[in-house]
Amino acid sequence: MKKLSFSILFLIAVAPLFAQKTEIPHLEKNGNTTQLIVKGKPFLILGGELHNSSTSGIAYMQPIWEQMKRKNLNTVIAPVYWELLEPAEGKFDFTLVDSMIYGARKQNLHLCILWFGSWKNGYSMYAPGWVKKDTEKFQRVKNKNGESFVVLSALSEASTKADAKAFKTLMQHIRQVDEQFQTVIMAQIENEVGLFYEPRDYNEKAIKAYELGVPADLTHYLVENKGKLQPELDSAWVANGCKTAGSWEEVFGKSVLVRDNWKALSYLPEELFTVYYYSRYIGQVAAAGKEAYPIPMYVNAWIKQPHSGWPGRYPSGGPTPHTLDIWRLNAPAIDFIAPDIYVPIPESQYTIEQYHRPGNPVFIPEFKPGAATASLAFWAFGQHNVNCFSPFGIDDTTPEEDPITKSYAALSQVQQLILEHQGKGTMVGIYADTTNRTQTFDLIGYRIKTNLIVPMFAPVGGAAAGISNSDKRAVSAGGIVFAIGPDEFIVVGKDFTLSFTPLNNDAKKPKIDIEYMDEGSFVNGKWITTRRLNGDEGTGGGDYGFGFNKGYIASVKFPLSSTGKYNILKFKLYKY
Numbered sequence: 081m082k083k084l085s086f087s088i089l090f091l092i093a094v095a096p097l098f099a100q101k102t103e104i105p106h107l108e109k110n111g112n113t114t115q116l117i118v119k120g121k122p123f124l125i126l127g128g129e130l131h132n133s134s135t136s137g138i139a140y141m142q143p144i145w146e147q148m149k150r151k152n153l154n155t156v157i158a159p160v161y162w163e164l165l166e167p168a169e170g171k172f173d174f175t176l177v178d179s180m181i182y183g184a185r186k187q188n189l190h191l192c193i194l195w196f197g198s199w200k201n202g203y204s205m206y207a208p209g210w211v212k213k214d215t216e217k218f219q220r221v222k223n224k225n226g227e228s229f230v231v232l233s234a235l236s237e238a239s240t241k242a243d244a245k246a247f248k249t250l251m252q253h254i255r256q257v258d259e260q261f262q263t264v265i266m267a268q269i270e271n272e273v274g275l276f277y278e279p280r281d282y283n284e285k286a287i288k289a290y291e292l293g294v295p296a297d298l299t300h301y302l303v304e305n306k307g308k309l310q311p312e313l314d315s316a317w318v319a320n321g322c323k324t325a326g327s328w329e330e331v332f333g334k335s336v337l338v339r340d341n342w343k344a345l346s347y348l349p350e351e352l353f354t355v356y357y358y359s360r361y362i363g364q365v366a367a368a369g370k371e372a373y374p375i376p377m378y379v380n381a382w383i384k385q386p387h388s389g390w391p392g393r394y395p396s397g398g399p400t401p402h403t404l405d406i407w408r409l410n411a412p413a414i415d416f417i418a419p420d421i422y423v424p425i426p427e428s429q430y431t432i433e434q435y436h437r438p439g440n441p442v443f444i445p446e447f448k449p450g451a452a453t454a455s456l457a458f459w460a461f462g463q464h465n466v467n468c469f470s471p472f473g474i475d476d477t478t479p480e481e482d483p484i485t486k487s488y489a490a491l492s493q494v495q496q497l498i499l500e501h502q503g504k505g506t507m508v509g510i511y512a513d514t515t516n517r518t519q520t521f522d523l524i525g526y527r528i529k530t531n532l533i534v535p536m537f538a539p540v541g542g543a544a545a546g547i548s549n550s551d552k553r554a555v556s557a558g559g560i561v562f563a564i565g566p567d568e569f570i571v572v573g574k575d576f577t578l579s580f581t582p583l584n585n586d587a588k589k590p591k592i593d594i595e596y597m598d599e600g601s602f603v604n605g606k607w608i609t610t611r612r613l614n615g616d617e618g619t620g621g622g623d624y625g626f627g628f629n630k631g632y633i634a635s636v637k638f639p640l641s642s643t644g645k646y647n648i649l650k651f652k653l654y655k656y
Contacts, residue, residue: 152489
């Protein structure tokens, strides 16, 4: 172990001597979207988040780094623990941090650091022992009955300063050993913060703060941004007379509990109070870290969801979309808020849409793993310009077992295409499953309909469009359609068909078909044709004598693959 640790430290120490200076990772506005820039170029995170305890052991992680590369990830999302970084106050140990950086760098992977500081999943489990045990200095949250929780209070100045100092020290070290290489490209501050069981803190300091009413800086922000606030916050403020001072209930309305509608804003005054102090605390931690190394930083949320629809059932004070303005006020060093998603697909899509707000890049650091998730990744990148998609527990399965491996193999080929089309309205993400088999959208002059392939007995003559004699059943399908020119498209995916109908009829040329369709791949960003597809092995041109296509719709289907790999097709339509 000593020999390994020495090797890691030596390589990290001498590495900057052989690297070239370049700008650090940052976010950059590009038209209607915001992109992550790494080594001077737009970067798309094909990520995976490790289990919470994985990076606490160097030897444990050694074989996992190579597994992550084989899963076609380009970025690993991994925790750094305050308790192990600063086991004694003022005494820092960077051995684990250095092992993470070197382990990822050796596999040509990037890292997004999760700072497990004051809070993780609402609780203060990863704070050092010297913080946990000194409850007089580092105050705890209390409930209405005066009982203490295992949760540091967001109103504790001592906790804020200690956390900020530790995080700043961490970022100083990362900059020193990694700035030239940019292995670490982003940092998450805390993890799924907020209070369970209560919508607000009831310790003595918190009670006094609540009784003082809405702070003046918040009401000033409301006035300065009137008409530009998040719609939920704006409607609550307007409904109560746009007051510029008063109690939390006077300014934002009475505290109510709505049990039968999980999307309603229950306990809104208490939640906004709690958000105010969590965002202020985390804002100071993030600002300290950015002073040392200003890479992009974000906060993640345990989301509102069915059966957990009010503050206290989900962590009150966390970065839910309707509280975004308060995060912007108190935590300008936080670049965006992000959701952790473990709900069924319809609620997942709704959540992503909720976080896709002006000025808030969509970033998904945690997603429930599985086959449907591997399909939905395409929809997320293509439909919502996400900067990151990342299943949780990525170290649970082998590359061969994990469906994300094949998804990322395909997405890695078209990632440059995704970045080029972000925010331009020339790209659409596709997701279909056995519950919702079809998806319809308009793209550059065409109405496009997708259908999940349902295997059927194939008629004599072979496979027809959408008809196969395979017994393979696709439970879900994902893909992206790119409009690359007039009537010309690239599509990546599998297990669905596409039909194209012109939005504007041409009386002289009322019918359409496929001019050509090629199967291929991208090698170093350049399109390479593998083979030309035609007839019943691709375009679906004509109707093969079965009478289902009269020429007013052009059809595209993916060739069957015995290995279940994704295909990339390039094709052009013509009218006649």
